[in-house]
Amino acid sequence: MNLFKFSSPQTFYPLAGRLAPLFWGLAAVLGAVGLYIGFFVAPTDFQQGDSYRIIFIHVPAAWMSMFLYLVMAVWAAVGLVLNTRLSSMMATALAPTGALMTFIALWTGSLWGRPTWGTWWVWDARLTSELILLFLYIGFMALHASIDEPRRADKAAAILAIVGVVNVPIIYFSVKWWNTLHQGSSVSLTKSPSMAATMLAGMLVMALAFWMYSIAAGLTRVRSIILERERNSAWAGAMQEN
Amino acid sequence: MNGSPLLAAFRRDVLQAWRRRADWLTTFFFFVIVVSLFPLGVGPEPEMLKTMAPGILWVAALLAAMLSLPRVYGTDYADGTLEQLVLAPQPLAMLVLAKTVAHWLLSGLPLALMAPVLGLQFGLEGEPLTVLFWSLLLGTPCLSFIGGVGAALTLGVRGGGVLVALLVLPLYIPVLIFGAGAVQAVATGTGAGGHLSLLGACLCIAAALSPWATSAALRVSLE
Numbered sequence: 001m002n003l004f005k006f007s008s009p010q011t012f013y014p015l016a017g018r019l020a021p022l023f024w025g026l027a028a029v030l031g032a033v034g035l036y037i038g039f040f041v042a043p044t045d046f047q048q049g050d051s052y053r054i055i056f057i058h059v060p061a062a063w064m065s066m067f068l069y070l071v072m073a074v075w076a077a078v079g080l081v082l083n084t085r086l087s088s089m090m091a092t093a094l095a096p097t098g099a100l101m102t103f104i105a106l107w108t109g110s111l112w113g114r115p116t117w118g119t120w121w122v123w124d125a126r127l128t129s130e131l132i133l134l135f136l137y138i139g140f141m142a143l144h145a146s147i148d149e150p151r152r153a154d155k156a157a158a159i160l161a162i163v164g165v166v167n168v169p170i171i172y173f174s175v176k177w178w179n180t181l182h183q184g185s186s187v188s189l190t191k192s193p194s195m196a197a198t199m200l201a202g203m204l205v206m207a208l209a210f211w212m213y214s215i216a217a218g219l220t221r222v223r224s225i226i227l228e229r230e231r232n233s234a235w236a237g238a239m240q241e242n
Numbered sequence: 243m244n245g246s247p248l249l250a251a252f253r254r255d256v257l258q259a260w261r262r263r264a265d266w267l268t269t270f271f272f273f274v275i276v277v278s279l280f281p282l283g284v285g286p287e288p289e290m291l292k293t294m295a296p297g298i299l300w301v302a303a304l305l306a307a308m309l310s311l312p313r314v315y316g317t318d319y320a321d322g323t324l325e326q327l328v329l330a331p332q333p334l335a336m337l338v339l340a341k342t343v344a345h346w347l348l349s350g351l352p353l354a355l356m357a358p359v360l361g362l363q364f365g366l367e368g369e370p371l372t373v374l375f376w377s378l379l380l381g382t383p384c385l386s387f388i389g390g391v392g393a394a395l396t397l398g399v400r401g402g403g404v405l406v407a408l409l410v411l412p413l414y415i416p417v418l419i420f421g422a423g424a425v426q427a428v429a430t431g432t433g434a435g436g437h438l439s440l441l442g443a444c445l446c447i448a449a450a451l452s453p454w455a456t457s458a459a460l461r462v463s464l465e
Binding site: 132135136138139142143146147148151152155156159160162163164166167170171174175177178 | 391395396399400401402405408409411412413415416419420423440444447451455458459462463465
C-alpha cells in the first residue's frame with residue numbers, strides 16, 4: 001500500500017475521520033485508568049502528602065508541550081521543504097493543542113507550587129522556559145492568523161517554527177544558567193525522592209493518555225482545517241451536499 | 243568585484259538613513275527616555291538603581307532594537323526595491339547581511355555608545371561600565387540579526403508592528419540574560435568573561451544562520 005496516497009487532503013480526510021474516534025476512545029480509557037491509579041492505587045507521599053497527585057496531570061502535560069513543539073516544527077518544515085499542503089495543515093492543527101499543554105503544565109505547576117514551596121510562582125529554570133515556550137506557541141499562531149493567504153501563512157509560520165526549534169535549547173540553557181546565578185538552591189526540582197513504582201506507572205499511563213488525546217485533537221482539528229481550505233474543491237462541495 | 247554589490251547595498255541603506263536622520267534618532271531617544279523613566283517609576287535610591295541598571299539598560303535596548311525593525315525592509319517593500327533585491331543575481335543572504343550590518347550601525351551602535359553615559363546616571367562606575375559597553379557592543383548585532391527574521395516575516399502583514407514584538411522578544415531572551423548577566427557578574431566580582439564569550443557565541447550563530455532564515459522569509463513575503 002502506498003502511504004503517500006494519504007498525503008493528499010482529499011484522501012486523508014476520511015482516514016482521519018476513521019482514526020480520530022479510535023484515538024479519542026484510547027485517550028478516554030487510558031485517562032480513566034491513569035487517574036484511577038493516580039488517585040486510588042498510588043500511595044500517599046510521605047513528604048508532600050496528597051498534593052503531589054497533581055503530578056499525574058502536570059508531568060505528562062509538560063512532556064507533551066515540549067514534544068508537540070518539535071512535532072509541529074517537523075510538520076511545518078516538511079510542508080516548507082516538500083511543499084505539501086497537508087503537512088502544514090498538521091502543524092497548524094497541533095499548535096493550539098501544544099499551547100494548551102503548555103498552559104496546563106504552567107497552571108498545574110502553580111497549583112502544585114503553592115502547598116509544596118509556599119508560592120504560586122518561582123523564577124525557576126523549568127517554569128521560566130515553559131513560559132517562554134508558551135510565548136513561542138502564541139507567536140506561531142499569531143503569525144499564522146495574521147496572514148490571510150493560507151499557503152503564505154503556512155510558509156511564514158514554518159520559518160518561525162524552525163527558528164524557534166534552533167533557539168529552544170539556547171533559551172533553555174541561558175535560563176538555566178541565569179537561574180543558578182541568581183538564586184541559590186531554595187527550590188530544587190531535580191532532587192526529588194525516588195518514586196514508587198505505582199506512581200511511575202500512573203504517570204506513564206497518563207502520559208500515554210495525553211499522547212492519544214493530542215493525536216485525536218490534532219486529527220479532529222485537521223479535518224476542520226481541510227474542509228475550510230478545500231471548501232471550493234469538487235469533493236468537499238459534493239460532501240456538503242450529501 | 244564580488245564584494246561590491248554587498249557594499250553598495252550597505253552604502254545605500256546608510257545613505258538613506260543619513261538623509262532621514264530623524265527616523266533613526268527617534269529610536270535612539272526612545273532608548274534614552276525609557277531608561278530615564280525607570281528611576282521615576284521605582285524611586286531614586288542609588289543602591290537599588292545600581293543593581294537594576296544592567297537589566298533596565300538591556301531591556302530598553304531590546305525594545306529600541308525591536309521598534310527599529312519595521313524600517314529595515316518596510317520602505318523597500320513598499321516601493322518595490324525589495325523585489326529587485328530578490329531578483330538580483332547576488333545571493334539574497336549576502337544582501338540581507340549587508341542590510342543587517344547597516345541596521346546595526348544605525349540603531350545598535352548608537353545605543354552601545356550612549357549606554358555608558360546612562361550607566362553613570364545609575365551610579366555604575368569603573369569596570370561594570372566598561373563591561374556594559376562591551377556587552378551591548380556584542381549583543382546589539384545579535385538583536386539586529388535575530389530581529390531581521392521577524393521583520394521579514396511580518397512584511398505586509400496585518401498588525402505587523404505589534405506582531406514583530408510577539409515573534410522576536412522571546413528569541414531575544416538569551417541575549418538579554420547573557421548581556422545583563424555580564425554586567426551583574428562583574429559587579430559581584432565573578433568576572434564577565436564567561437557571559438561575554440557566550441554572547442559572542444550567540445553572535446556567531448546568529449550571524450551565520452539568520453541571513454538564510456531572513457532571505458527565506460523575504461521570499462515568502464514577496465510571493
